[in-house]
Amino acid sequence: xxxxxLGAEVQRMEDPRLLTGHxxxxxxxxxxxxxxxxxxxxxxxxAKIRSIDTSRAADLPGxxxxxxxxxxGEKYSHRMNQLYPAPVxxxxxxxxxxxxxxxxxxxxxxxxVVADSRAIAEDALALIDVxxxxxxxxxxxxxxxxxxxxxxxxxxTSNLVGKMRSAFGDIDDAFAKAxxxxxxxxxxxxxxxHSMETRGVIARDDPWGDGLSLWTSAQSPYLIRRALATWxxxxxxxxxxxxxxxGGGFGPKAGFYPEEIVISLAARFMKRxxxxxxxxxxxxxxxxxxxxxxxxxxxxxxxxxxxLGLRGTITxxxxxxxxxxxxxxxxxxxxxxGAYSIPAIDVGVNIVFTNTVPNSPxxxxxxxxxxxxxxxxxxxxxxxxxxDPATVRRRNYVRPDQMPYETGATLxxxxxxxxxxxxxxxxxxxxxxxxxxxxxxxxQAAARKEGRFLGIGISSCIEDTGMGxxxxxxxRVESSGKVAVRTGAASQGxxxxxxxxxxxxxxxxxxxxxxxxxSADTSKFPHGVGTIGSRVAANVGPSSFDAAKKVREKALxxxxxxxxxxxxxxxIEDGVVRVNGAPDLSITxxxxxIKLSPASALRVPAGFDPLLEATSYDGSSGSPIACGSNVAxxxxxxxxxxxxxxxxxxxxxxxVMINPMIVHGQIVGGVVHGIGNxxxxxxxxxxxxxxxxxxxxxxLLPLASEMxxxxxxxxxxxSPLNSLGVKGAGEGGTIPAAAAIVAAIENALxxxxxxxxxxxxDPQYLTGLIDKGTVQAAE
Amino acid sequence: xxxxxxxxxxxxxESHAASVETRTSLGDFLRHGLGLTGTHMGCEHGVCGACxxxxxGEAVRSCLMLAVQANGHEVxxxxxxxxxxxxxxxxxxxxxxHHGLQCGFCTPGMLTSLAAFLRDNPDPSEREVREAISGNxxxxxxxxxxxxxxxxxxxxxxxx
Numbered sequence: 001x002x003x004x005x006l007g008a009e010v011q012r013m014e015d016p017r018l019l020t021g022h023x024x025x026x027x028x029x030x031x032x033x034x035x036x037x038x039x040x041x042x043x044x045x046x047a048k049i050r051s052i053d054t055s056r057a058a059d060l061p062g063x064x065x066x067x068x069x070x071x072x073g074e075k076y077s078h079r080m081n082q083l084y085p086a087p088v089x090x091x092x093x094x095x096x097x098x099x100x101x102x103x104x105x106x107x108x109x110x111x112x113v114v115a116d117s118r119a120i121a122e123d124a125l126a127l128i129d130v131x132x133x134x135x136x137x138x139x140x141x142x143x144x145x146x147x148x149x150x151x152x153x154x155x156x157t158s159n160l161v162g163k164m165r166s167a168f169g170d171i172d173d174a175f176a177k178a179x180x181x182x183x184x185x186x187x188x189x190x191x192x193x194h195s196m197e198t199r200g201v202i203a204r205d206d207p208w209g210d211g212l213s214l215w216t217s218a219q220s221p222y223l224i225r226r227a228l229a230t231w232x233x234x235x236x237x238x239x240x241x242x243x244x245x246x247g248g249g250f251g252p253k254a255g256f257y258p259e260e261i262v263i264s265l266a267a268r269f270m271k272r273x274x275x276x277x278x279x280x281x282x283x284x285x286x287x288x289x290x291x292x293x294x295x296x297x298x299x300x301x302x303x304x305x306x307x308l309g310l311r312g313t314i315t316x317x318x319x320x321x322x323x324x325x326x327x328x329x330x331x332x333x334x335x336x337x338g339a340y341s342i343p344a345i346d347v348g349v350n351i352v353f354t355n356t357v358p359n360s361p362x363x364x365x366x367x368x369x370x371x372x373x374x375x376x377x378x379x380x381x382x383x384x385x386x387x388d389p390a391t392v393r394r395r396n397y398v399r400p401d402q403m404p405y406e407t408g409a410t411l412x413x414x415x416x417x418x419x420x421x422x423x424x425x426x427x428x429x430x431x432x433x434x435x436x437x438x439x440x441x442x443x444q445a446a447a448r449k450e451g452r453f454l455g456i457g458i459s460s461c462i463e464d465t466g467m468g469x470x471x472x473x474x475x476r477v478e479s480s481g482k483v484a485v486r487t488g489a490a491s492q493g494x495x496x497x498x499x500x501x502x503x504x505x506x507x508x509x510x511x512x513x514x515x516x517x518x519s520a521d522t523s524k525f526p527h528g529v530g531t532i533g534s535r536v537a538a539n540v541g542p543s544s545f546d547a548a549k550k551v552r553e554k555a556l557x558x559x560x561x562x563x564x565x566x567x568x569x570x571x572i573e574d575g576v577v578r579v580n581g582a583p584d585l586s587i588t589x590x591x592x593x594i595k596l597s598p599a600s601a602l603r604v605p606a607g608f609d610p611l612l613e614a615t616s617y618d619g620s621s622g623s624p625i626a627c628g629s630n631v632a633x634x635x636x637x638x639x640x641x642x643x644x645x646x647x648x649x650x651x652x653x654x655x656v657m658i659n660p661m662i663v664h665g666q667i668v669g670g671v672v673h674g675i676g677n678x679x680x681x682x683x684x685x686x687x688x689x690x691x692x693x694x695x696x697x698x699x700l701l702p703l704a705s706e707m708x709x710x711x712x713x714x715x716x717x718x719s720p721l722n723s724l725g726v727k728g729a730g731e732g733g734t735i736p737a738a739a740a741i742v743a744a745i746e747n748a749l750x751x752x753x754x755x756x757x758x759x760x761x762d763p764q765y766l767t768g769l770i771d772k773g774t775v776q777a778a779e
Numbered sequence: 780x781x782x783x784x785x786x787x788x789x790x791x792x793e794s795h796a797a798s799v800e801t802r803t804s805l806g807d808f809l810r811h812g813l814g815l816t817g818t819h820m821g822c823e824h825g826v827c828g829a830c831x832x833x834x835x836g837e838a839v840r841s842c843l844m845l846a847v848q849a850n851g852h853e854v855x856x857x858x859x860x861x862x863x864x865x866x867x868x869x870x871x872x873x874x875x876x877h878h879g880l881q882c883g884f885c886t887p888g889m890l891t892s893l894a895a896f897l898r899d900n901p902d903p904s905e906r907e908v909r910e911a912i913s914g915n916x917x918x919x920x921x922x923x924x925x926x927x928x929x930x931x932x933x934x935x936x937x938x939x
Contacts, residue, residue, distance in 0.1 A: 010874055018883030021817015021857035025884065028816035101846070119802065196821045196829055196918050197885040247884030248918050280822040484872040493882030493919050556929035665920060667877045672921035696826035696916070704922040709905075732923075 045689020197247020455748025465728025490530015534728025674737020
């Protein structure tokens with residue numbers, strides 16, 4: 001009998017440890033002889049460094065060394081590597097680990113102090129004298145490409161990183177035959193990751209032992225290993241990177257940071273382990289964020305609201321350097337045309353440098369921006385033609401009979417974007433029912449009589465998940481009968497241990513508790529890719545499934561020989577292989593493992609290798625496309641501009657759910673991140689490039705008191721692209737959220753004629769629009 | 780030379796005597812002085828609540844309190860919530876059951892804040908729970924599992 005775990009709400013195996021204070025995050029670790037580092041960071045957005053005097057800092061008791069760019073020496077004097085090279089990058093600007101002679105954003109690392117304690121290291125920072133020559137800073141993306149704009153880098157003639165474009169279908173024909181052409185322009189602003197654990201690194205260098213080891217709060221330890229080894233020009237085999245417990249990632253921890261190089265070098269020079277833990281102010285200034293993206297779009301449609309084409313231009317703020325290449329502008333374009341069958345699209349992106357912290361993906365990467373743009377155009381069509389927004393969507397969805405549906409867009413890596421499965425209109429029906437959409441007008445009218453303004457907004461999305469190429473798993477039965485399971489995939493709270501244990505337990509025939517899970521340590525598994533883009537379930541799911549099945553087959557084959565039974569008559573349950581109908585005939589998996597690896601001079605059974613083990617890199621043969629429809633119901637106070645989210649409903653399809661409880665948590669958490677984008681989170685720089693929001697009094701994150709209850713319902717349309725039928729679920733909550741909230745606010749304020757062209761929709765901005773509407777109404 | 784003071788305090792029922800720098804926060808002292816790393820430092824400016832511990836039973840942000848201020852007081856951290864035999868606190872059980880945690884970083888502060896809250900408000904409404912944790916930021920869960928866990932734990936604790 002097979003014990004089923006897949007599809008069950010199995011409580012997480014990670015939790016008892018984390019609930020009792022026994023997690024192991026980077027700052028929880030300590031090592032013999034460990035020193036502590038603190039970084040001096042640029043106080044100006046753009047300046048030449050005339051000189052740096054570290055002598056007073058170096059003299060402070062307890063300080064071991066102070067390093068600047070020059071102190072790292074010739075061997076370590078080069079810029080950071082580009083991890084995502086692309087032909088469209090015209091100016092490939094990456095930073096020096098410590099600034100050389102120019103700083104290009106506030107927060108850029110300039111020097112590092114290594115001391116007996118963090119407190120002493122911070123004391124010493126105040127004693128470093130940097131002589132800056134201030135240069136003009138560019139901050140506003142709307143003017144950054146104009147002639148005479150300040151330049152983000154002194155040695156360039158333009159702030160253009162590069163241009164890219166997504167174009168397919170006959171766009172001219174679409175606009176020529178359209179009954180209507182409508183346009184809209186809007187700014188999208190997304191903040192940072194604000195994982196509750198900041199970044200942090202411990203490095204230890206042991207040239208005669210196990211080489212350079214790094215414990216870092218990161219999503220992609222293998223990417224860091226490769227990047228660091230490449231930068232150092234040393235073999236990957238001599239660099240070990242471990243991501244221990246990580247307190248949230250959300251994108252910005254998926255990259256490779258200057259601190260990972262500098263702390264490694266500090267450990268090397270000091271011949272002692274060195275720890276650096278980012279403080280929250282540094283997180284605001286130095287951890288990559290997403291920020292501004294401006295869209296100007298035109299939509300061509302028929303009288304019935306059928307969309308024929310979409311064209312326009314995006315201006316994308318990139319910050320001062322491009323550590324992620326053009327990953328974000330690319331993932332902003334690829335979701336076009338969203339959940340809809342739009343035959344022609346031509347949208348270009350201008351990627352611009354500014355003197356602000358470099359830009360990185362944040363939960364959903366560019367997908368929330370691309371989907372927001374499409375959904376805004378649906379709203380634009382709906383408003384201008386006076387057709388209900390649900391109806392406009394129905395008339396445009398990609399239908400199930402069109403699957404697999406090739407949009408015309410190209411995914412990063414060059415593959416065609418193909419929607420593999422799903423029923424978008426059925427999802428809409430589900431969410432309309434869940435949200436009592438049909439009776440909303442009654443609720444709205446009743447509230448209006450009380451002087452309250454309610455609004456409702458819909459948003460639909462698709463999400464390309466599970467990007468390749470693989471995320472492998474090894475499953476090995478050890479002599480105790482426990483099952484070691486190893487993978488490269490790092491977890492930042494997604495419950496990988498539980499998910500993988502469920503898959504292996506069910507398919508091997510052991511209890512989930514008997515699985516010894518290890519991940520995200522490059523010394524324990526040869527290679528991995530990273531926890532980004534909702535890709536782990538759709539890659540490590542199939543690989544753990546495949547590896548477990550292979551181990552099972554091997555165990556059954558050996559057991560059949562030993563028990564003198566046919567494999568077909570055998571079953572494995574709770575780690576014991578039994579002959580059906582002869583319960584006394586049995587052997588445990590642990591005993592089989594010992595048979596395969598006997599003591600010296602004994603024989604490994606013929607036809608077997610010595611390990612009851614299998615490794616698989618099976619994944620998804622393409623990107624499984626998850627989908628969802630959301631409905632937000634809000635109340636707006638036109639007097640104060642306060643927006644309160646009253647209800648939020650989600651219908652989501654991420655294919656087969658391995659653990660619905662974990663999926664639910666991902667969706668709800670993702671929605672709240674999206675509500676934060678829509679209403680609260682704003683990283684503000686002044687016109688000199690000084691960050692103005694560097695604490696949680698100034699930068700607002702969503703709080704429990706502001707969040708509604710979120711109702712979630714699921715469809716499970718199996719993806720044909722992998723063995724489990726799964727699609728990613730990590731970002732599907734975030735991607736559609738801002739568009740639903742913004743549409744709901746507009747709906748609430750219809751009588752003021754409010755059209756929102758910016759988010760986060762804060763009270764000041766909204767009261768400005770309301771006042772404008774009031775004045776126009778009075779005129 | 781760093782200015783230090785000798786302090787004595789009880790943490791999770793155990794007495795400690797230590798010499799601490801006057802500028803050391805209670806949170807840093809618990810983590811790095813006593814090795815109780817369950818208490819997490821999230822923002823170090825008193826907003827995120829990850830570092831919340833109980834001092835004489837009251838929820839306190841250990842990043843805003845100095846270690847020397849804890850002299851003579853009794854501190855409970857997340858490590859002190861479960862029974863000595865390992866039986867989880869009803870809040871810990873409920874967080875586990877309701878998926879009230881993902882990355883686990885805010886969890887210790889959520890648990891200690893809610894433990895103090897439920898003692899004073901044994902039968903709270905959902906709105907009251909949401910207000911009670913409005914000083915604790917969670918970036919992963921969207922709070923829903925946490926709220927459900929707190930309401931469920933309240934029921935369990937009333938039954939006991």
